[in-house]
Amino acid sequence: MVLTIVALLIGARLAAQLGLNALNASAVRRGSREPPPAVAAVMDGPTYARAVAYTRAKLRLGSIEEVGEAAVLAAVIFSGALPGLYALFHEWMPQAAWSGACYLLATGALLSVPSLPFDWWSQFHLEARFGFNQGGFRLWLMDKAKGLVLMLGIGFPVLWGLLGLVRRTGGTWWLWGFALLFGFQLVMMVLYPKLILPWFNKLTPLADGDLRTQLLALADRTGFRARTIQIMDGSKRSAHSNAFFTGFGRFRRIVLYDTLVAQLTPGELAAVLAHEIGHYKRGHVPQMLALAAGLQFGGFALVAWLARSAWFNAAFGFPAGDLAPTFLLFGLLGGLVMFWFSPLLNLVSRRHEYEADAFARQAVGEAAPVVNALRKLAQKNLSNLTPHPLYSGFYYSHPTVAEREQALAGVD
Numbered sequence: 001m002v003l004t005i006v007a008l009l010i011g012a013r014l015a016a017q018l019g020l021n022a023l024n025a026s027a028v029r030r031g032s033r034e035p036p037p038a039v040a041a042v043m044d045g046p047t048y049a050r051a052v053a054y055t056r057a058k059l060r061l062g063s064i065e066e067v068g069e070a071a072v073l074a075a076v077i078f079s080g081a082l083p084g085l086y087a088l089f090h091e092w093m094p095q096a097a098w099s100g101a102c103y104l105l106a107t108g109a110l111l112s113v114p115s116l117p118f119d120w121w122s123q124f125h126l127e128a129r130f131g132f133n134q135g136g137f138r139l140w141l142m143d144k145a146k147g148l149v150l151m152l153g154i155g156f157p158v159l160w161g162l163l164g165l166v167r168r169t170g171g172t173w174w175l176w177g178f179a180l181l182f183g184f185q186l187v188m189m190v191l192y193p194k195l196i197l198p199w200f201n202k203l204t205p206l207a208d209g210d211l212r213t214q215l216l217a218l219a220d221r222t223g224f225r226a227r228t229i230q231i232m233d234g235s236k237r238s239a240h241s242n243a244f245f246t247g248f249g250r251f252r253r254i255v256l257y258d259t260l261v262a263q264l265t266p267g268e269l270a271a272v273l274a275h276e277i278g279h280y281k282r283g284h285v286p287q288m289l290a291l292a293a294g295l296q297f298g299g300f301a302l303v304a305w306l307a308r309s310a311w312f313n314a315a316f317g318f319p320a321g322d323l324a325p326t327f328l329l330f331g332l333l334g335g336l337v338m339f340w341f342s343p344l345l346n347l348v349s350r351r352h353e354y355e356a357d358a359f360a361r362q363a364v365g366e367a368a369p370v371v372n373a374l375r376k377l378a379q380k381n382l383s384n385l386t387p388h389p390l391y392s393g394f395y396y397s398h399p400t401v402a403e404r405e406q407a408l409a410g411v412d
């Protein structure tokens, strides 16, 4: 019964993913035959043709990857391999929290292996074909190795702590677990830009000059009071450009990709900076944190309930009452359910983007620099200008350029 439901969930998600991809591909084909008027303002003919080809190539690879993911998930769930491996770990290491954490990490690492060839192909064939890949194989391999080190170095103590809570705190372990994980995330928000990001990228404060003066003046005017603006060497991996905001309070920081600085005029960069400050000033960081806290609280309550319910572990061949397998199953199967909620989360994210755009327009005094920055970014990144509304509604964390321009035109 439980396994039948899991099989149905795997099938339903895959069907939805492939259906959305097909809808989007047909919308892009239609757009390329007769480009909507809004396209001409953003891209010239040859660039638009390349954006269409890029989008279609990504959709094809995405479909193959999604089929592969579903096949791997079905194989590990229905083959009995997971409980077999669990029994082995338990034999080697009788201490429950220790062996549980090792088991979860080993399984997680093994299950990430099938995605490696897709990742490699995406970087060195797809991205390379459209001129975006700028890193070599060595860098790619080093990134993966560093990711593994982080997963073990950070993941092990966290998992070990979580699994050890049961013995110390009994039935309320999941409340403590939630507090532990959430507190850990707050600490990581501060440490990430200081310790982890510099391990992958070089961050340098924007050098003195007109651009710096102009950007800091804008930050001052909007009450953000930045001391530095960091430039990140994103160009060592990819020609894609971006900007982002990390941390909170005293630890807040705005990072601009070097590729972005090279592509935009100072006025347009000020608009991008104002947009990022808008996220901060409109309280998007605490809102997203509260949303994440709510979801995680629910997640922990669910894991605690599933761990108490003997039928759940048993249905997948695990001993009842063991917490590590329940965590693993939650991690593996949670995505099958969360998938259907992603449109809701993206809806919140897109609302935040509109708010940050409106803030930027007000901060720089006119819509033109914001619009120009958006158009240039779409052009340089070969964004899909004509996604199917169902596809963008489901997956897009940012509204399309046309939607953002329309919203900006409506702001007083």
Ligand SMILES: [Zn+2]
Pocket: 275, 276, 279, 352, 353, 356
């Ligand atoms: Zn944004």
